[in-house]
Amino acid sequence: MNQLSTDKPRVLTGITTTGTPHLGNYVGAIKPAIVASQSSEFDSFLFLADYHAMIKSHEPDKIHQSSIEIAATWLALGLDPDNVTFYRQSDVPEIMELSWVLTCWTAKGLMNRAHAYKAAVQANEEANEDPDYAVTMGLFSYPILMAADILMFNGKHIPVGRDQIQHIEMAKDIAQRFNHHYGERFVLPEAVVDDNVAVLQGLDGRKMSKSYNNTIPLFDTEKKLKKAINKIKTNLLEPGEAKDPDDSTVFQIWKAFASEQQTADMRQQFIDGIAWGEAKKCLFELLNKELAEPRERYLEYMANPVAMEKILLAGAEKARAVSIPMLQGVRESIGIRAMTAPT
Numbered sequence: 001m002n003q004l005s006t007d008k009p010r011v012l013t014g015i016t017t018t019g020t021p022h023l024g025n026y027v028g029a030i031k032p033a034i035v036a037s038q039s040s041e042f043d044s045f046l047f048l049a050d051y052h053a054m055i056k057s058h059e060p061d062k063i064h065q066s067s068i069e070i071a072a073t074w075l076a077l078g079l080d081p082d083n084v085t086f087y088r089q090s091d092v093p094e095i096m097e098l099s100w101v102l103t104c105w106t107a108k109g110l111m112n113r114a115h116a117y118k119a120a121v122q123a124n125e126e127a128n129e130d131p132d133y134a135v136t137m138g139l140f141s142y143p144i145l146m147a148a149d150i151l152m153f154n155g156k157h158i159p160v161g162r163d164q165i166q167h168i169e170m171a172k173d174i175a176q177r178f179n180h181h182y183g184e185r186f187v188l189p190e191a192v193v194d195d196n197v198a199v200l201q202g203l204d205g206r207k208m209s210k211s212y213n214n215t216i217p218l219f220d221t222e223k224k225l226k227k228a229i230n231k232i233k234t235n236l237l238e239p240g241e242a243k244d245p246d247d248s249t250v251f252q253i254w255k256a257f258a259s260e261q262q263t264a265d266m267r268q269q270f271i272d273g274i275a276w277g278e279a280k281k282c283l284f285e286l287l288n289k290e291l292a293e294p295r296e297r298y299l300e301y302m303a304n305p306v307a308m309e310k311i312l313l314a315g316a317e318k319a320r321a322v323s324i325p326m327l328q329g330v331r332e333s334i335g336i337r338a339m340t341a342p343t
Helices: 023-037 048-054 062-077 094-103 108-112 116-124 135-153 162-182 222-231 249-257 261-272 276-302 305-334
Strands: 008-016 043-049 087-089 155-160 190-192
Touching: 008 023, 008 135, 023 043, 023 135, 023 155, 023 249, 043 048, 043 062, 043 116, 043 305, 048 062, 048 190, 062 135, 062 276, 062 305, 094 135, 094 190, 094 305, 108 116, 108 162, 116 135, 135 162, 135 305, 162 249, 190 305, 222 276, 249 261, 249 276, 261 276
Parallel strands: 008 043, 008 155, 043 087, 155 190
Antiparallel strands: none
């Protein structure tokens, strides 16, 4: 049976439950996914990637707490669970079975080219360690689990940061190989990247990432938000000296949250030599204004985990209404069937 027909194109994205949601998560995944979920043109599948979390963390309490924080973040920022399928990855066991099936169709050479694995090998070699020191099969093969997340629900549009495009291309490659052998089972996914804000920079100028400990949390208090912004790395140019906005983390974050006119105005202020302290003050005021109301809703959800659990379980039911027949079709395709026809 062909599984490619769906009523609407599907948008799918998830966030790994390994820390507190930060501005980079919001810009790269949460905001575009919520915007898409509000459109009648798409079906949205949004999830907590808690099995992916095991790749980076073996601390159960942290993974659990992160799941709560991320669920509260999605809901506080305007996600309507009645209009989307919002679920925990671990509540949909069919994803893990599909991951194994796809593993059997994925070339090892494809996984060898994954950025995360190559970076781990390079770091080991620079430290004069064995190339695969401390590299788990989870790290090595997690693009396959990511492919299963996407292909299980025939996700077509996948909002990601530019650094994640490779994983979507891998999912497409895996789907093409499966489809070529067994027939058109999976929709081929496409990465959706905001060209204006592809990868948000963190406090130290590198990609904003929990791995680098350089993030700005979304829903810290006003005082902590201001403190974090003041830590953003800048150069030594004095007030009055022209500054390059395109080489500034402060401006890049500003651009991600400001209107076109606000961005143009701030660009001119950089050229005119705005002081770094003033630029950071303006950034704080911009962010705080946008996040004030969601921050209040976030605190309300954090105080009511029972309500969030009900929402996620209801979402899992909706997700499994898709995943169970999809997996059955995959099983039929690969020859795992009942020995006799149903009577």
